[in-house]
Amino acid sequence: MEAWPTVARVLLLTTVADWLKASQSRDFTMKDIILLHPSTTPHPGAFKCFTCQDAADNYECNRWAPDVYCPKGARYCYTRHTMAKNGDSVSVTKRCVTMDECLFTGCVTSSGYQVCSSCCEGNICNVLVPRNESSAVFSSTSPLVSSSRRLQPAALSFLLSVFTAGSV
Known part of the structure; x- marks a missing residue:
């Protein structure tokens, strides 16, 4: 019975020695390095988002999210979280989106459920719900407007409300 550990060690050492001998006699090329690291980005600036459709909760979504890059046109990570009246999660949806799909964030109450949505920019930034x-x-x-110093309507109304509230 004691011979098996010795046989296993000999086989392991032989395999390692053969591997070292083969690697010393061969120069690695860029193609070998790319094959060793298949997770190279598909396009410049590529990033990943947690992605799921109607998962039971945030843990289930993040746990089973596929590890893939977002399409080239998508720059943001979107999250929609549906909760019951007591605050328990009913469903979680996460995906890569374009800016157009991020224009309506916030919370609404409908049919006894609260639905909150958010968007973020960055690699797997949508960890939380x-x-x-x-x-x-x-x-x-990144800046959402060009370098011009013109105020956007939303920023203008915000500043107006701050000044109005401060003068009352």
């Missing part, structure tokens, strides 16, 4: 208005936002790491 939105649960209320403060987390149901559109967060971007």
Whole structure:
């Protein structure tokens, strides 16, 4: 019975020695390196989002999310979280989207459920789910407007409300 561990060690050492001898006699090329690392990005600036459709909760979504890159046109990660009246998750949907699909973030109540959606920019930035208005936002790491100093209508109305509230 004691011979088996010795035989296993000999076989292992022989295999390692053969592998080392073969690797020393061969120069690796760029093609070999690419084959060793098949996770190269499909296009410049490529990123990943957690992706699921109607998962039971955030844990199930993130746990089974496929590890794939977003399509070239998609720049954001979208999350829709549906909750029951008591705050328990009913469903979670996450995917890669374009900016057009990120324009309506926030929370709404419908048929006794609260549905919150959010968008973010960045590699797997949609780890968490939105649960209320403060987390149901559109967060971007890059400027959404050109370099002109013109205020957007939403920013203008926000500033107007701040000044009006401050003067009352």
